[in-house]
Amino acid sequence: MSTIQKIQAEIIEDFELFDDWMQKYEYLIDLGKELAPIKEKYKTKDNLIKGCQSRVWLHAEHTQGKIIFTADSDAIMTKGIVAILINVLSNQEPKDIATAKLDFINEIGLKEQLSATRANGLVSMIKKMKLYAIAFNN
Amino acid sequence: MSTIQKIQAEIIEDFELFDDWMQKYEYLIDLGKELAPIKEKYKTKDNLIKGCQSRVWLHAEHTQGKIIFTADSDAIMTKGIVAILINVLSNQEPKDIATAKLDFINEIGLKEQLSATRANGLVSMIKKMKLYAIAFNN
Amino acid sequence: MLDINQIRKQFPILSRKVNGHELVYFDNGATTQKPNSVITAESNYYQNENSNVHRGVHFLSGLATDKFEETRITIQNFINAKHSHEIIFTKGTTDSINIVASGYRSLLNKGDEIIISELEHHSNIVPWQMCCEQSGATLKVIPLLDNGTLDITEFGNLLSKNTKLVAISHISNTLGTINPIEKIIKKAKAVGAKVLIDGAQAASHISINMQNLDADFYCFSAHKLYGPTGVGVLYGKEDLLNELPAYQGGGEMIKEVSFKKTTYAGLPHKFEAGTPNIAGVVAFKAAINFITGLGINNIAKYEEGLLQYATEEVLKIEGLKIYGTAKNKSAIISFNIKGLHPYDIGMIVDKMGVAIRTGHHCTQPIMDKFNIPGTARISLAVYNTKDEIDICINAIKKAKMMLS
Amino acid sequence: MLDINQIRKQFPILSRKVNGHELVYFDNGATTQKPNSVITAESNYYQNENSNVHRGVHFLSGLATDKFEETRITIQNFINAKHSHEIIFTKGTTDSINIVASGYRSLLNKGDEIIISELEHHSNIVPWQMCCEQSGATLKVIPLLDNGTLDITEFGNLLSKNTKLVAISHISNTLGTINPIEKIIKKAKAVGAKVLIDGAQAASHISINMQNLDADFYCFSAHKLYGPTGVGVLYGKEDLLNELPAYQGGGEMIKEVSFKKTTYAGLPHKFEAGTPNIAGVVAFKAAINFITGLGINNIAKYEEGLLQYATEEVLKIEGLKIYGTAKNKSAIISFNIKGLHPYDIGMIVDKMGVAIRTGHHCTQPIMDKFNIPGTARISLAVYNTKDEIDICINAIKKAKMMLS
């Protein structure tokens, strides 16, 4: 089992504890609040991913063969999901990121949040993370 | 009772004889065939009333205080109705034509034929007959 | 007095559950729900009447044409237009505005000016930007005051003999402001300008009367009037529609076609190229009948009561700010809660069955003006109730608790 | 083998009476009837799923959006397009063609040439005349041969490096001719021209495959595919749609709006301004499923059998002439009877419950070519039967008797 898969399995386990949407949402809100802040200087226009409603900033750094992602969002629920995605994909090797299957999204019931027509920019965020991985892999 | 009204009453009587659409249509076809021909020189572009599908030519002459209409159509059923309209409105005084109420259309079941969206130009023909009457009345 | 329970029973979707809760549908500004009479009119059309319109001689074609044209007359009466051929059926408000704006590309020149306002929906901004780009005309913008009303003094300053067209919404979909269009129209006419009113948010809420109003063009969408999607109206004064260049080419809109010379049909066909949304137009009549059956003034009065109640209640939530506090206002409440993102609020109340809209509501300039990313918006319709408002307010409170 | 009785049962209108007779609906070229699955999909949408699409975060908005986008994928698969965002939802074929023709106004210049043909529907003529008028380009016309096929040799002569666009129908709605579009596309590509195919009459009758065909644009209407009115498709290759100027301005089609600068959204939204015909698009999926459930090749084969039978039988009527006798023909028969006007024939057979279309079928140049005022047209669909053909032929014979 790769590291990325392991982390996903843990997240799924975490979410299995929740009885209802409220606990899940509260957890996401907490994750959002706890997400390590992105450096202000990285909240640039280039790093901005615009959803229709909430915005996501994503910064990537390549150090010691791994990619470190930092990110932020103006909506806290979006930021909670951003935190999970960073948890899964940051500090991993480019080739693992590029090929990662993010099955956990379905299993923890966030599929709707990550559908192409949602207004939160998360789909573009995942795409961009993978593009960074592909770029750094070459 | 004005002449125009009298003629209408007669037409309604005629149509009351028919049991079904077929007799009515055959009668219209006969009327169409018997309609006194319009002079070829009057089948001009100016006298042409274009429906989407069948065309009507209408010519008007003002003599001795009355209007004489002659007309033709390329479709025989249309021509049958043209014949009736001429029967009712031709050889009448302008002011009577201009103010004529053509109730008989409803009563003989030709209403559909004379609705604005029909493709046969008859609505425009009636309009044009009345316009002639108004013009000659001044 | 309207019997709201009786009205609610006519809307099947209102008895469905969402996320385990009774649906509270407060997104009526985006689109209204449909009564059974509208749904049935559409399915009945397909089951018994369907045919292409206008040119067929067979029975069904005549029937479909009659039904289609009946709606035109119904609309004519509904808005008190002078002629039925002043009613053009379109795809929606956006389509209607584009037909006019596209036509004005060739009617305007450099030096001419179009005036819109800062509170317009994108559908009443972008077509005019495109029109200006192609014609060389200049776009002027009436600024918005802090209470969400238009700066009418400034409008007066913008007006000049160069003003050729003024395009203003009757009611703001974001702020609820009912614009003083009677005054705007009068002032615009005084300098010889034509006026287009975007009535998307007005037609189901307040009485509109073309012959009193003297607007040159008026646009609205069936789907915001308890009617089907994919149908809209462009009302235009006969002589102006005659002047306006044809928009789309195709079937129905022509008089004669040859490779040498094609001539266009008269109104309304000139602007109705191609097979229209026949079923939608037929069903639209049922929607208008629903409204006139209740009486538009009764609807307006009832919604006013709802608005007042909702405003009072919502303001009890600490840190909540309403955008748009005009005195003359339709039943729309846009708000933000201090420190919270509207998206988060929308997400959470949705889990409690409450459908509100969040975001910029296709009015980015308003967001820019207030320097906010968006708002949460409650927009009400005649089938909404005070009980639903209570449920919504409780849901908002809960969201606030969770998010703070 | 298709079970036609089973199929007929799915179409409620087919069991209605017209003028006291069982309806024989042979006006399918104008619009097809709708199966229960389509009618129900539309009413079910309004009863359970209705909301505006794309930008809402609440449950119903997500549901409506998903349903709406499912149809896009269904269409993508139906025509084997490479990307789902190459599928643009429009009002109909006419709308689709106008979007392209309007865009080309600014992409073409004096000296450029557009080629259409003499057998086109007005909807594939007038938009190009307008485009040429505005851009200065020249319209060239492939002539029609006496048998109703295009003069392909002459097409070769018209083609040159000036040819920028070729716009041709897949199947003629008047003559039934299936045009050799594979060949036409190949030849056009050889001189670097783009090709638009008007597939209005093709999509419900024969298999169409974008990736095999290599057409640049392909247009059709849902209402001719057993689907709802007010919905159409514009397929375009990704890069060409990206190049094509935006058509209407408004909600949904923008990325950012400000009075300084507005930027447009990507595909497909760039061409989908305003609230779309959501219910119609959702129901369109059921129509495609109806077709794919039967198998388009089974449909084609069955209709071929009908066409052959009808052609043989109709030719037994003395003095009857068929216009359009191509070898490769769809189930459309246009005819006239010596000395009779098609309008009279249509009127009389209608009284016997038979719905055929009469007139110029929005193809006046074909009428001019054959020097006739119009034709009577039988156009068949998968639910038609040989029995119905017999009824129709008897009705025509009776009409002939009455009129002679």
Ligand SMILES: Cc1ncc(COP(=O)(O)O)c(C=O)c1O
């Ligand atoms: C070949 C052809 N092209 C275009 C059209 C126009 O389609 P619509 O009226 O659905 O826009 C038709 C429909 O009659 C047609 O048969």
Ligand SMILES: Cc1ncc(COP(=O)(O)O)c(C=O)c1O
């Ligand atoms: C004020 C206003 N104008 C225009 C529109 C556009 O209407 P449609 O999307 O039906 O074309 C809307 C709908 O959101 C609106 O609220």
